[in-house]
Amino acid sequence: MESRGFNRREFIKLGGIIPAFFALPKTVSATAPANRLQYAKESTSICSFCGGGCGQIVHTENGKLVNVEGDPDHPVNEGALCSKSNATFQIVNNDLRLKKVLYRPAGGTQWEEKPIDWAIKEIAKKIKETRDKSFVAKDENGVTVNRAEALASVGGAALDNEECYLITKLNRALGMVYFEHEARLCHSSTVAALGPSFGRGAMTNHWVDIKNADCIMVIGANPVENHVISARWINAAKEKGAKLIVCDPRFTRTAAISNLYVRHRAGTDIALIGFMINYCLENKLFHDEYVREYTNAPFLVKPEFGFNDGLFSGYDAAKRAYDASAWDYQTEKTCKHKDDCAQKGTIPAEAKCPVCQAAVETSTKKDTTLNDPNSVFQLLKKHFSRYTAEVTSKITGVPAAQLVELAKTYCETGRPEKTGTILYAMGATQHTVGTEYIRGYAILQLLLGNMGRPGGGINAMRGESNVQGSTDMALLFHLLPGYMGIPNAKLHPTLKDYNGKETPKTGYWSNKPKFLISLLKAWWGDKATKENDFCYDYLPKIGAGHKGGGYSWIAMFEAMNEGKIKGLLNWGQNPAVSGPNSNLELNALGKLDWLVDVQLWDTETGNFWKRPGVNPADIKTEVFVLPAAFALEKEGAVTNSGRWLQWRYQAVNPPGQAKRDLWWLDKIYKELKALYLADKNASFPDPIVNLNWNYGDEPDVHLVAKEINGYTTADRKQVANFTKLADDGSTACGNWIYSGFYPGPDKKDNKAASRDKSDPSGLGLFPNWSFAWPVNRRIIYNRCSADTKGNPYNPDKALVKWDGAKWINFDVPDFGWKDAKGDMITPDKSAAAPFIMLPELHGRLFAPKGATKEGPFPEHYEPYESPVKNLLSSQQFNPVSKIWDGPANKRAEVDSKEFPLIAITFRLTEHWQSGTMTRNLPWQAELMPEMFVEISPQLAETKKIQNGEWVKILSSRGDVLARACVTSRISAHQVNGKSYETVAMPWHYGFSGLVTGGQDRTKNYAANQLTPHVGDGNTMIPEYKVFLCNIQKIQIS
């Protein structure tokens, strides 16, 4: 077993050394077992794997970690933990952890150990050199853009909120635009779909709430494996009679406990959901009042809007983009006092109401009967009428009868008292039409009246302990903290332009200038004044990006591969395994001048220069590896999938030279500031030297947390929440949506640390446990949980209730319920504005112009690589997705003979993401030791492959080795009368760590060597989840 890089003895030793720290006495006393934790110190933490946010109890003795187990008091997990979380102990006590600063010079063949100070100085020098050399002060139109285009930054989802916030602050001060992280790859399409549908881009409910569902539909996800704690609440719902539906090409461990399993072909979810929408509408199973009152169903759309052969009106084939001007509502002029005035209808041309002489206002035309052919409702019906059982069955491979069973079962939740929830994750998001998948869920949930209600919602399950937080902190090229867009050179040359164009007149975003200016005050303090537009010009402004494709993940690596990016900072991510088309991306890393890699482990990204098959001497990239501290070795907050901010405490010290990311950031910034102060010729040093950065000699995480919450600039008092923010420079706030989590000066004011387990509603809201953004709302859009009169649709699931005179609230209302004077706002008024974050204040069945790029309704297109032609239209592929050509990014054709099999990638509960956090843990390695591929018994028979044998999987971009897992859990689909086989493989494996990918680790290691560089039309999230491949039996001795 020499080729594996470790032998049995070492393996056992590694597992054995760890317990040896505190070995039990030789003889365990049988009669009176010693409580081995009786002298241990106890603290709490939050698990650092998925977005569950499970509580942990951490035991230490004499500064050593001796035990980690589930926190029985924690409402999410009640003491439970999955296998990974149980192995947390081995993250801290592990000889493979990085303990030294490592450096590899250009062309070097091995690591050199270096002092910390040297590394910080060198790194700051490199950042400055690269920035100054590539700095673009103004664009071709003379607009100040302040872009450092040769610098890039990735990673951060495993870090604490405070660390993520400082990454954003530092990167933007540097002028960075190639700024991305895990969220681009996992849930960017979620934000792009949920934001335009409802107003916010996050999971609408939370983990415990799943127990309140009457039906749970899992599609594009495998929650019990990848978000394990969901199983607890799914089972709790099932015990009360709820049904679990699982739609997945693969029979997963979630499918194993389901009531209804639907096996559809990968990449056809829009057809599946489209059929469900059609069935719901045709059979009038929708929630009538909800649809009429809380959605834009009655809104009238411009008559010029149309749809033909897979394209909406306004398509420009040359640009692969739409002119969306027709995707808009009809407007009319009405009397401003129409509620009280006799003039109810349209006023043709007068400037005043002909009846009461009041002013005239422009509003959207509606037809409350829903019969107008231009009403959203009728357009929706027409659009989805094409998704019949027959056609959908031919596309998806699901028998028509089962399609009906699926639709019938889930549409039961359209009854007013019932609720159903949709759980999804990467199986939905990682498609070239990922955004439209989720738009489909949004439409279905609005029709069934499931949004804003206990047991309902669309639950986008986040896969990293703080990927929700890192997304909120905007570690993404197109955003600023709190989901404000980054200024665009063309649209927003000045602050006035930004505020003018980005601030809607209605809805809560009308307050946007308050949030932006408070952010600028948090970043540039006293230097940000009204006179200088609060340093608006310090922010970089984005342009068209690389080849007009923006600055997102794929564009970044394409630019890097062309040598346009010189330096990359990586905060804990492992793109060498997790990036799409990883052969291309590994090659791109070799085009960098330098790479800074902040990590717990020796990862495939840090040591890409010595990967199998390359000569290190040929790779000229200088690499700095900074050892990082693990969650139990530092303090800070993480935000779970349910938007709960939870505080973690330090239990032990980091090993060796390992430091908190916050510490590394602070030192690098301070060194940079000194360099810029010293250099009179530096490129635009102002945003860096004037950056408001005072967190102490040893950076205090609480100071950062308090800045995120926001404070008054005159007397530096913490603000209560974002309603106190102002646009005149009197307040500063690092992230408006988090405002309220640290409203006072002391540690006791930190609501992320609050652990009051009271639950007055009995619905599992736990309003005083941690803090949920925004303003501690546990279920967002909760006005929709009650009818227009304010009576809960289901009295047993009451979030808010109008008692005739006042609102009784179990959750923080997500609607106007009290006016400025404190008087109650009656239910009829709030019923007219249930979605406060949208300008039209109603849930969007129809997504108007500016919402998504593909069109107002989801439409089925085949994946980038598909074995079949699109049966619904002549548009084979998403018409607005950007195609990245190039020899390293080949595409298999429709009905390819070379690559006839559909490939999907997936995750296992035993490993986590790119595997560095689990493949280095002996306990996890034991559970899932090797790369494998799941194939059906029929395919195995055809290819003469026996279970357990080594096979090679090939795509047009690469090949990998894996061991065959022959199982009936996977099988062929009948698509339009022909059979198509699917193969499935986990993407956790790589060439580095305790366990690796293929047996022959000199060549083959990661599933993402097969995946294409292609993304969806809105966010460019890569299409990891479906492509074409072939499989061969191979001989390995």
Add this chain to the structure above:
Amino acid sequence: MAKGMLVDLTKCMGCRGCQVACKQWNHLPAEQTTWQGTYENPPQLDWSTYTKVRFVEGQNNGDFFWRFIKTQCMHCKDPACVSACPVGALYKTPEGATVYDEGKCMGCRYCMLACPFQVPKYEWHKAIPVIKKCTFCFDRVAAGKKTACSQTCPSAALDFGEYDEILKKAEDKIAKNPGKYINHIYGKEEVGGTSWLYISSVPFDKLGFNTTLPNKPLPHYTWQALSKIPFVVGGMAVALTGFWFICKRRDEIQKGKE
């Protein structure tokens, strides 16, 4: 007083949190494993693996199933291993755990042969080997905690508590959910009853459970058989005593060296 554990196989989704929680709590090292053509690993219970989940795929009434069966010591009410242990190293605690005293164990491996569930494992790799197996976390239970596996079970498939209450829960579940479970509580009667009880929607024989075990406690059979061959027993006792003496002596020499 006696504790019980109910395993609801309709709830278990095979995450194996229990497998790692057990290793974490008991300081058990990882084995080096290889892909076995199934998700299951390590291949069997061992000195370093007190519990493992078996993964079973099959067909039941025309439906495909994938079930996950946690295996470990069943903690029989009247355990064959205890009756077979010549030195009294194995015994029952009042909480129902079948535990062993490593200081007394002489490594004869009779318990391994006696156990109807093939649970006790031997430290083959050690100079002074002893028997290893699940202890029902009697140390945690004595400290007022749940067993490591049941506390950590995310799906709530494992339910730990007073045996009588656990048995009642199992009976209630079957009675109140007609058609969901098969009408059998595995472990209620088998070998006279075990502390671990299983309920399932798939017949136990399809899940690899030994459904041929008698309902009488095994020691009953052991003694029936043994009483007929006293000479063998006597002879064995002499031989084993000698063996025990040698082992003990070796242990002392080893200790002396240390």
